[in-house]
Amino acid sequence: MKRRLLLVSNSTLYGSGFLDHCQQQILGFFGKDVKRVLFVPYALHDRDAYTRKARDKLRPLGYEVDSIHEASDPVAAVRQAEAIFIGGGNTFRLLRTLYQQEVLTEIRRRVLEDGLPYMGSSAGTNVATVSISTTNDMPIVFPPSFAAIGLVPFNINPHYQDPDPSSRHMGETREERIRQYHEEPGTPRVLGLREGSMLLVEGDRATLLGTTGARLFTRGEPAAEFSPGSDLSFLLTDAA
Amino acid sequence: MKRRLLLVSNSTLYGSGFLDHCQQQILGFFGKDVKRVLFVPYALHDRDAYTRKARDKLRPLGYEVDSIHEASDPVAAVRQAEAIFIGGGNTFRLLRTLYQQEVLTEIRRRVLEDGLPYMGSSAGTNVATVSISTTNDMPIVFPPSFAAIGLVPFNINPHYQDPDPSSRHMGETREERIRQYHEEPGTPRVLGLREGSMLLVEGDRATLLGTTGARLFTRGEPAAEFSPGSDLSFLLTDAA
Numbered sequence A, B: 001m002k003r004r005l006l007l008v009s010n011s012t013l014y015g016s017g018f019l020d021h022c023q024q025q026i027l028g029f030f031g032k033d034v035k036r037v038l039f040v041p042y043a044l045h046d047r048d049a050y051t052r053k054a055r056d057k058l059r060p061l062g063y064e065v066d067s068i069h070e071a072s073d074p075v076a077a078v079r080q081a082e083a084i085f086i087g088g089g090n091t092f093r094l095l096r097t098l099y100q101q102e103v104l105t106e107i108r109r110r111v112l113e114d115g116l117p118y119m120g121s122s123a124g125t126n127v128a129t130v131s132i133s134t135t136n137d138m139p140i141v142f143p144p145s146f147a148a149i150g151l152v153p154f155n156i157n158p159h160y161q162d163p164d165p166s167s168r169h170m171g172e173t174r175e176e177r178i179r180q181y182h183e184e185p186g187t188p189r190v191l192g193l194r195e196g197s198m199l200l201v202e203g204d205r206a207t208l209l210g211t212t213g214a215r216l217f218t219r220g221e222p223a224a225e226f227s228p229g230s231d232l233s234f235l236l237t238d239a240a
């Protein structure tokens, strides 16, 4: 399988600018052959402003940005793309729009069959997985399904947060929310990607990049901790 | 309109037990005429344990608890109830089950036409409003719609949290999430009910109870702050 994915937890890390913390990984991922990146700004309301932001960041790195919302035929834009980057925002809005524009199947086909490099951040990482059922976002619009593009056989929780022992807030912790997900039958694994972490997938190899590590949740098993650099290739093959 | 609602932000306040912080309001709300309360435990996986918890809390206050999940005919149980209490947990699981058990319409009818007293906490408060689009929960299961029971013409965000100026977390603040909801056309007001707050609705009067206040979000307008004791009856009539 040709699949190449860079799945980033968060677009912006505290104290730095948009995509600054993963700039080296972006350069390594897209490399020198990619000249143009197709940007998908559907997760935010102001698509023009979001596209400018992506363009201002990627152009100095050597990549021209075309936005899918400026294309007369979004499916054709996916068909012709050299690389794709789906940005963060609201995951429900993003997934609903991917269905409305009927680009979901074509993105899957191009990534899995043609090896189209796929970069996602936050909501753009959620939609790369089995489903959006482990997003942190509010369900502000109703998509036709929670099923996502399905480029990997597990789910991701971006912006993963450890419990705060000093908190007096009584809403569920992130781990409790994921545990509730796993009370449902047949639910896949969930990789809790902390801010500052990202997952690189190349074919059947998966590697944890970044500085903050990740926590893996499997239905019926204790959670497991993985440090930066870990080989997570088993996530791509195990049924779990 | 006979409608009587007690909509609680959170079942448990930091440092106290289940429903302790709203015990006086529960006694005032159900009063001395109600003898039995129909409990709806659908938001949690272990319905038996949840029912025991509700029973252990409400019995010493003078109310016997019947759980809807123990009834052979859930719709008949709603039809015969003296009062109803929908507990918190996962809002998606709760709403999906209300649809699956086909009790949503009957609950609405009994509350709005018969004056059946309705108490909700957290997820049970979310489902009393226009939609669950302003829940904080993870979308662990897919309901047929986000439309909820619709006992009031606005939405509520339970467990409302003010931004934490010391946080380094880069996920959206609660206010940013609600603002993203209001980017969508035709979205109703959202009352951010802090933990420790609750809303009492009697006919066309709404009063903010508890100790922590609430923040009101209206599409296209600045947010507004309301202190405990505020008269919020305008929420029941204004289109907004």
Ligand SMILES: [Ca+2]
Pocket: A088, A089, A090, A091, A122, A123, A137, B172
């Ligand atoms: Ca988001």
Ligand SMILES: [Ca+2]
Pocket: A172, B088, B089, B090, B091, B122, B123, B137
């Ligand atoms: Ca909840």
